[in-house]
Amino acid sequence: MIWNKIVLLVLVTLVGLVSPTMGLAADKPVVKIGVCAHNGAGVAHEQWDSTAQYLSATLKDISFQIIPYVLFAELEAAVAAGEIDFVLANPVSYLYLEEEFGVTRLASHTQEVAGRLISRFGGVIIAHADRTDVRTLADIHGKSLGAVHELDFGGWWMALREFKAAGLDPRQVADKVLFFEKPELVIQAVRDGQVAMGTMRTGILEQMARAGSIELADFTIIEQVVDDFPLLHSTRLYPEWTFARSAVTSEDLSVRVLTALLGKAAYPVELADGRGGGWTVPLSYREVHALMRELNANPYSIHEHESFLERIYRQRLLILGLLVAGAACLAFAWYVKRANSRLRSFQGELESRVQMRTQDLEASEKRFRVLFEQAAVGVVQVEVESGLLVRANQRCAEMFGYSVAKLQQLTLADVVCLDELGEDERWMAQFMGGAIEEFSAETCCRHRDGSKIWVRLVMSPVSPNEQRSEHCIAVIVDISDQQRAESALRRMQFSVDQSRDEVYWVERDGGFVYVNQAACRALGYEESELLALSVFDIDTLFSQANWAKHWQMTKQRGSLVIETEHRRKDGNQYPVEIAIDFMEFEGVEYHSAFARDISERREKERAFRERGVFLDRIIDQNPYPIWISDNQGMLIRINDACCRMLGIQRSEVMGLYNVMEDNIVADQGRLPLVQSVYAQGKTVRFLLDYDSSLLQSTPLSQGRHLMLNVTAAPIRDEEGKVTNVIFMHEDITEQKQFEARLQSAHDRFQTLVDSLDGLVYAADMETHEILFINEYGRERLGEDLVGQICWQHLQGGQKGPCEFCTNDQLLDRDGLPTKGCVWEIYNTRLQRWYELRDRAIEWTDGHYVRMAIALDITARKEAEENKKELEMQLRQAQKIEAVGTLAGGIAHDFNNILTPIICYSEMLIESPNLAEPEKQDVAEILTSAIRAQKLVRQILTFSSEREHESAPTDVGAVVHESLKLLRASIPANIEIVEEFDPEPLLVLGDSTRLHQVVMNLCTNAYQSMLQTGGLLKVSLGRAVLDSVATSQLGVGTYLELAVADTGRGMDALTRERIFEPYFTTKEQGTGLGLAVVHGIIQGMRGEIVVESCPGQGTCFHIYLPLIGQVKRKVEESVVDEAELRGTEHVLLVDDEEVVLTVEARMLSDFGYEVTTRTSSLEALELFRNKYSTFDLVITDQSMPNMTGERLAKEMMAIRPDIPIVMCTGFSSVIDEHKAAEIGIVAFLLKPVLKKELASTVRKVLSQPARTQT
DSSP states (O other): OHHHHHHHHHHHHHHHHHHHHHHHHSSSOEEEEEEEOTTOHHHHHHHHHHHHHHHHHHSTTOEEEEEEESSHHHHHHHHHHTOOSEEEEOHHHHHHHHHHHOOEEEEEEEEEETTEEEOEEOEEEEEETTOTTOSSGGGGTTSEEEESOTTOIIIIIHHHHHHHHTTOOHHHHSSEEEEOSSHHHHHHHHHTTSOSEEEEETTHHHHHHHTTSOOGGGEEETTOOOSSOSSOOSSOOEEOOEEEEOTTSOHHHHHHHHHHHTOSSOOOGGGSOTTSEEEESOOOOHHHHHHHHHTTOOTTSTTTTOOHHHHHHHTHHHHHHHHHHHHHHHHHHHHHHHHHHHHHTHHHHHHHHHHHHHHHHHHHHHHHHHHHHHOSSEEEEEETTTOBEEEEOHHHHHHHTOOHHHHTTSBHHHHBOGGGOTTHHHHHHHHHTTSSSOEEEEEEEEOTTSOEEEEEEEEEESSTTSSSOSEEEEEEEEOHHHHHHHHHHHHHHHHHHHOSSEEEEEOTTSBEEEEOHHHHHHHTOOHHHHHTSBHHHHBSSOOHHHHHHHHHHHHHHSEEEEEEEEEOTTSOEEEEEEEEEEEEETTEEEEEEEEEEOHHHHHHHHHHHHHHHHHHHHHHTOSSOEEEEETTSBEEEEOHHHHHHHTOOHHHHTTTOBGGGOHHHHHTTOHHHHHHHHHHOOOEEEEEEEEGGGOSSSOOSSOOEEEEEEEEEEEEOTTSOEEEEEEEEEEOHHHHHHHHHHHHHHHHHHHHHHHSSSEEEEEETTTOBEEEEOHHHHHHHTSOOTTSBHHHHTSTTOSSSOTTOOGGGSBOTTSOBOOOEEEEEEETTTTEEEEEEEEEEEOTTSSEEEEEEEEEOHHHHHHHHTTOHHHHHHHHHHHHHHHHHHHHHHHHHHHHHHHHHHHHHHHHHHOTTSOHHHHHHHHHHHHHHHHHHHHHHHHHHHHOOOOOOOEEEEHHHHHHHHHHHHTTTSOTTEEEEEEEOSSOOEEEEOHHHHHHHHHHHHHHHHHTTTTTOEEEEEEEEEEEEOTTTOSSSOSEEEEEEEEEEOSOOOOHHHHHHTTSTTOOSSSSOOSOHHHHHHHHHHHTTOEEEEEEOTTSOEEEEEEEEOOOOOOOOOOOOOOOGGGGOOOOEEEEEOSOHHHHHHHHHHHHHTTOEEEEESOHHHHHHHHHHHGGGOSEEEEOSSOSSSOHHHHHHHHHHHOTTOOEEEEESOOSSOOHHHHHHTTOOEEEESSOOHHHHHHHHHHHHHSOOOOOO
16 A cells, blocks of 8 residues: 555656646646546536536636546546546545545535535435335345445445444345445335335435335335434435545635635526535534444445456556556666757757746736635735725625725725734834834724624735835735634633533543533642542542553543542542543543532432332232333333233243234224324323234234223323333223123013014103114014104104103102003004003113003903903913013023122222222223113013012001102192101001002092192091991091092092992093002002092092001111121032122122032032031022022031022022021022122121021
């Protein structure tokens, strides 16, 4: 390499001797600009010819020409030979030329993008958008990569640096690396699938997209950098192409070209270069040097990939030089021979040189005039005696705001602030007097607008050899920017000195060359004392032994941040964080160190660590599945509960699983929600059907299929930025299974309702809108009436709601459902008789609707007319019984399904680990389940036809409840008065029948006063009857119930027939109400008497035998939960696994030891072998092989004193009374609530043990 330089230096010298003569020979010299043209000469001309044209137009006496060099060796040889004056090169090529041949940067290229000028560029790495296997740099393994050229800076070297920074060398790990010479071909290769990835310089993609050659949506940017740079890029940014001068180019020409490139007025668009930009001051090459170091490619190995022929071509001048040197040796002898003849011609040659010298002087004067006019600094010629500005150039006129002509009318004192020269004023006077040959100073000048300009003034005489020159030349350089920079530097120095951070400049031996005041204050030294010390005196980390290694490490890395301790003058130590930068200033290496006391931070970190340990325990010991990601979605923390739920180990997912790459999350459309947490800081909740065996991004040892309720919430730093995201999971797999079973049961119920031979429909009680109608109704009516108004379609000829509508009878005054009503109607549309059973039921949205079951009794009516009433009643009874039987079967399934839903919901609500929003969600589930429970019981109640049993009944309570129901339906113009005996009055009867009696009598009473209004009085008390009072009752004290009204009353004939069946005085009456009342009273061994006169109202007196007094039932006090706990051993038997699990868990929560069996036979065998270990047995009724009733009998046969509790969803075989008869101590209906179960168990176990017989 040294020999190469020597030969090239010889060649340059030879060329330098010749080139000036050649330059003088032309009228308009040609200045050559060499260009690196890796993409071809045509592309180079297209991009840079406009720059040459602009310079030629600006510097009119010179012609500029672009010379493209396709091979870098050609450009290198041309620079070495001095064949070109300026160079256009990318940063890497420039560094080599600077190192080898001394080229110098003048300007960096800029280009306009999106309305702004940018002076940097980068590389972009792309893949086809459809390639899901190519998303990161690491995906290049085993795949092909396309680039522009192996020497192309933007199309290969930038991307290679990023690959190597990621620990990859595509030349080793890729299947192949292809070079396409042009970036457009690389893009096409990626689009056509020829290569998996491609790289090119920034701007090419956008340029092709604007031209319509490609669609940006077809490509994915690999490792895209998101910043304010207006072009897509994947790499770091580097300075744009450089405009540089060669070593042989004159200073004068360089200044003129630089002045043109950096002129104030940007050159016009039509002369702008092909890249649509301009030029700016040279940019920092720090990143370029870093790239060369990291790629192990210095300017001396930049051509390590050249072919042999290219190397031969590049060294052609070396070879030529050697040949020339040899020829010179041969020619030396010939030269000596000719020396004498040349001496003879010396005189003529001397005369020729005199002539040439004269021409040179003329040319020099011409050049001086051009330089004077076009100089980038102000130049004036001053008359020494008067100070008049005799001559000034354009730059000087612009500097002071005058025209040249106007400026030449002023004196030096008019533009220079002589009064501010200070000590320099004496030296200037001496110069003007001829005492000294040169004067220079920094001073102020006046602008035309009155503002001041800081300048450097240099004055020298025009004829320095004369005793006193009449004129002098003043060069004026505008240093305003320099003054501002120096002022800023002083301010910076002040800021550094006043900074709270300690600042040190350290030499290679560890000594201090600068310390600021903060360092002196922190260490307790005076500045002079501290500067006399070294790093080893104040820092506990460093010593003479390890300092050299530390210095070298900092030099290699460029900068370091470390934590250490500083030692004060008093010996105390304190922790510091030091940011160290390696720098070289004026050829000397230094460390610039900024140290900050981190005592407070250390304390905060300690507290933070303690708090972190506490938070870690909360996360790790939390039974709720939790994991945490960083701000890129990577899992960095997962607790044990989450690992157990998913069946995984931490090592399988820590640092490996990324939610952003989860195909399950993406396939179910949840990825945008997750992304909104990271991007916008939202908290989101969503349902996820998660089968981890399908996970593609992170293979797991085993997979589980779960239904999860996922909550994702952001974790923010102090600035509000999202630093992490916490994911909380709720496993609702079993709940979803329950819901599916519930839906199945609903479908079975729907099938049952549709199979009924009768009309079943539900209608809104306010709007009368039909909400449901069964198949029977749709077939008979010929249409689906859902959404229609019931009175418009179910009954013909109606102009408004039906007068006989039962809506007002289905809810009591508190808005709660009554027992409903059963009635008959002739349907004028279908011309059929129907028996209707109307009840108020709770609809899915929580409000009450009327459910009606209308059974066609036309046949029965016809049978009544044909005296076959009993047969038809039997048939209808059998239908009702069938409905009840089917409803009972469905109720059993419903209750088994509802049991775990209700119980798990209760337990979740009581859980302290469940957040409040989730508790509200679970409360909604519990509310819905309880509604379903009520719906089942309403259906059972509606369909049941049990015989009425007589029992002691508080008549006052029944009457009060009945009136409470009636108040809502009685008009406001009718007043109700109650007069009750304060003491409870008990009779032997059925409360439901008594309720029917009161409702019938009161309804008749208020209906008689609808038009006029009046008083409805209900009295209840004791009455003493003698033998004359009634023919049915004996003498004694009886309960008397009186219902009186002030209506129209009755005549004697009506009174005689009032209790006859089917006798009525109403247009719409059935004639059965009072007949039923009379029958009920007779059945209770009582008497009913009526008193009435037309226009005077009516009063019914009911007399019933009284029985003994009983105490009112006292409400059970609330039992403390602690009183419900126990430790006894319970055997729990149920064939439903889910029900068994949840009931066992409830009992375990109250402290009981629970043994479970799903088979009654297995339970019996266990009990037979270990009967003494159990304190209580809880069994279901409906089970395969052996019912709960039979199981109880078998167990009591083994151990008669064992307490047994029956818990069943529904059974037509056994009820509470029958269970008690066979010895079962308690009877529970599913679904059973947690406290209800615990209370029953505690009550049973607290009773004295039964005696064994």
